[in-house]
Amino acid sequence: MATSHLTASLRNLPAFERFQPSTHRFPFAGHVRIATPTRTSFPSFVVKAATVVAPKHTSVKPLGDRVLVKIKDAEEKTEGGILLPTTAQSKPQAGEVVSVGDGKSIGNSKVDIDVKTGAQVVYSKYAGTEVEFNGSKHLILKDDDIIGILETDEVKDLKPLNDRLLIKVAEADEKTAGGLLLTEATKEKPSIGTVIAVGPGPLDEEGNRKSLSITPGNTVLYSKYAGNDFKGKDGSNYIALRATDVIAILS
CATH class of the missing domain: 2.30.33.40 (GroES chaperonin)
Structure with missing residues (x-):
């Protein structure tokens, strides 16, 4: 008796990914009429990946007695020319004042911030909040966290x-x-x-x-x-x- 082969492929059906394709044999009796399967709707799944998009700001204006400082790059070499790994590079404590707030009120007086835009300053080691701005690292800190003004490379x-x-x-x-x-x-x-x-x-x-x-x-x-x-x-x-x-x- 002759037989006819029917191969059912389930590869493209997401709901049946765990099944393997199989071959079924039917007895041949003249013509075999196979009904067209009705379209079955399968639930669809939408996966949304969390994406962090860095906001692009054109300006940062510190408020009150706060100051925006562009951080000086950390030293990558010792005085003898030896390259330092990132973990060994000392955290910078100096930078350039980019913008200043409007000052603060003490009693009945309005007190301006002591430093001006462009000043080279030294600040407390763990002060402020670090932000990325214009492709460089900056620090927003209170003016009281600024230790002093240093216009040269000499600490003295x-x-x-x-x-x-x-x-x-x-x-x-x-x-x-x-x-x-x-x-x-x-x-x-x-x-x-x-x-x-x-x-x-x-x-x-x-x-x-x-x-x-x-x-x-x-x-x-x-x-x-x-x-x-x-x-x-x-x-x-x-x-x-x-x-x-x-x-x-x-x-």
């Missing part, structure tokens, strides 16, 4: 703002009282130094500047873990801190 030229001081740190003792040499890890961090520069002073409740009692040339004792540390080009260590972190003036 820093001009502190508000109630901050710039201090040249005394060198750490390299020997114990018994004469033993100390390694860098065991040297005690100094908390004594000479004041290099002082800020104009903090604002009082009426928005007026209150001069600091500390002056350049003073030798001071300060809180051990206060402030922000900097290394000068001559290898000297500097620290910028608030006047309230100074414990005593030594003479």
